[in-house]
Amino acid sequence: MSDSLERGPKQLVPRHAKRPRQNPAGLVVGIVASVLAIVLLAGGAVSAVVWNTFSKQLAGTVHLISETDAPPPDIGAIEGGFNILIVGSDTREGANNVDGSGEGGVLNDVNILLHVAHDQQSAVAISVPRDLYVADTSPCAWTKINTSLAAGDFPCAVDTMSALTGLPVQFAGMITFNGVIQMADAIGGVQICADAPILDEDTGLNIPAGYTTVTGFYALAFLRTRGAVGDGSDLGRVSSQQVYLSSLIRKVKADGVLNDPLALLKIAQVALANMTLSGSLADPYTMVQIALVLKNLPLNRVTFVQWPTYYGTPAEGETSAPVMTNWAAADQLLAYINSDQPFVLPQVGDDRGSTLDPNGALTDEEQAQLADNTGLPVLDGVSGQTAADFSCSVAN
Numbered sequence: 001m002s003d004s005l006e007r008g009p010k011q012l013v014p015r016h017a018k019r020p021r022q023n024p025a026g027l028v029v030g031i032v033a034s035v036l037a038i039v040l041l042a043g044g045a046v047s048a049v050v051w052n053t054f055s056k057q058l059a060g061t062v063h064l065i066s067e068t069d070a071p072p073p074d075i076g077a078i079e080g081g082f083n084i085l086i087v088g089s090d091t092r093e094g095a096n097n098v099d100g101s102g103e104g105g106v107l108n109d110v111n112i113l114l115h116v117a118h119d120q121q122s123a124v125a126i127s128v129p130r131d132l133y134v135a136d137t138s139p140c141a142w143t144k145i146n147t148s149l150a151a152g153d154f155p156c157a158v159d160t161m162s163a164l165t166g167l168p169v170q171f172a173g174m175i176t177f178n179g180v181i182q183m184a185d186a187i188g189g190v191q192i193c194a195d196a197p198i199l200d201e202d203t204g205l206n207i208p209a210g211y212t213t214v215t216g217f218y219a220l221a222f223l224r225t226r227g228a229v230g231d232g233s234d235l236g237r238v239s240s241q242q243v244y245l246s247s248l249i250r251k252v253k254a255d256g257v258l259n260d261p262l263a264l265l266k267i268a269q270v271a272l273a274n275m276t277l278s279g280s281l282a283d284p285y286t287m288v289q290i291a292l293v294l295k296n297l298p299l300n301r302v303t304f305v306q307w308p309t310y311y312g313t314p315a316e317g318e319t320s321a322p323v324m325t326n327w328a329a330a331d332q333l334l335a336y337i338n339s340d341q342p343f344v345l346p347q348v349g350d351d352r353g354s355t356l357d358p359n360g361a362l363t364d365e366e367q368a369q370l371a372d373n374t375g376l377p378v379l380d381g382v383s384g385q386t387a388a389d390f391s392c393s394v395a396n
Contacts, residue, residue: 203228304385
C-alpha cells in the first residue's frame with residue numbers, strides 16, 4: 001500500500017441499524033454498459049463528433065494504490081488476459097440517498113473481480129461477500145472487506161481485492177445506488193426469476209413467482225434484498241445476484257442491444273455519469289479493445305463464482321459468526337484462473353440463494369455459439385453458474 005494512504009479512525013465506519021444495511025450491487029453492469037457502448041462507437045455507427053465528445057467525457061478519477069506490473073493490453077490488438085474490478089458503493093450522499101436513510105457512510109458492499117483468460121475464450125467473475133474477514137490479508141481494510149472504502153477510498157478497495165486473490169488489477173470501476181438505477185433503465189430492464197413470491201419491506205421489493213422484468217428502483221431493490229432471499233445472509237444474496245448477472249449478460253449480447261446505436265450511446269453516457277473509473281479504464285481506446293474481447297465470449301464460458309467461504313467461531317462477546325475464506329477451495333479456484341484452465345461447476349446455483357430453473361432455454365442462435373465444455377474438470381467446493389445457465393432466486 002502507498003505510504004501516502006493512511007487508515008482513518010475506526011469510528012468513521014458507519015454503524016448498522018438492527019438489520020444489516022443492504023448493498024447496491026453495481027456488479028458488472030458498469031463494465032457491460034460502458035464497454036459494449038464503446039464497441040458500437042468504435043465500429044463507426046456513431047459519428048466522429050459523438051466519439052470526440054465521448055472521449056472528452058472519459059476522465060480517470062482514481063489511480064490504483066499499487067499499479068500492476070502488467071500493463072494494459074496494447075491498443076489496436078489486445079492480447080492476453082486481464083482483470084477488471086467492479087466495486088459497488090453504498091453511499092447515501094446526494095442522489096444516492098434512495099432509501100431516505102440519510103446515512104453518510106461509505107462501504108464497498110459489492111466486490112466483483114472479472115478475469116479474462118489469456119486466450120480470451122473464457123472469463124471468471126469472482127464475487128466476494130461483503131462480510132468476508134480480511135484483517136489478516138488486507139493492506140488497509142478493517143476486519144471485513146467492505147470497510148476498505150472507508151479505510152482508504154477506492155484505491156484501498158482495489159488493493160484489498162488484489163491482496164486477497166493475488167491477482168493484479170489492471171482496470172477498475174465503482175458504481176453507486178443511483179448508477180444502478182439509471183443503468184437498469186438504460187438497458188431496458190433485466191428479466192429475473194423467483195421460485196416463489198419475494199416481499200421485502202426493507203428494500204421495497206415485491207415480485208411474484210416466475211419471471212419479472214425489473215427496471216430502475218426495482219432492479220436495485222432486487223439486487224439489494226438480503227433478508228427476503230435464501231437464508232437471509234450475504235452469501236445467499238450473492239448467489240441470488242448471479243440470477244440477475246446471467247440474465248444481464250444474455251441480454252446485452254442479444255441483437256436488440258448490440259445493434260441499437262442510440263441505446264448503446266445512452267448506456268455509455270449513463271455509465272460515465274455514474275461511475276468512478278481507474279485511469280487505466282478511462283481511456284476510450286483501451287475500452288474499445290476490452291469491449292471487443294468481452295462481446296465475443298461464449299455464454300457458457302462466462303462463469304460467475306462466489307469466493308469460497310465458511311463460518312468461523314464467533315469472537316468473545318459476539319453473536320454472529322465471521323465469514324472466513326475456505327483456502328482449500330479458493331486455492332484450487334485461483335489455480336484454474338492463473339493457468340487459464342476452463343472448468344465447470346457441480347451444479348447451477350447453491351440452492352441457498354439461487355436454484356436451477358429447469359424451464360429456461362437459450363435460443364437456437366445462442367446455442368450455436370456455445371463452447372464445447374465436454375471433458376472440462378469439475379471445480380468442487382465452489383458455487384455459481386455461467387451466463388448460459390437459467391436460475392431463480394430462492395425466496396425466504
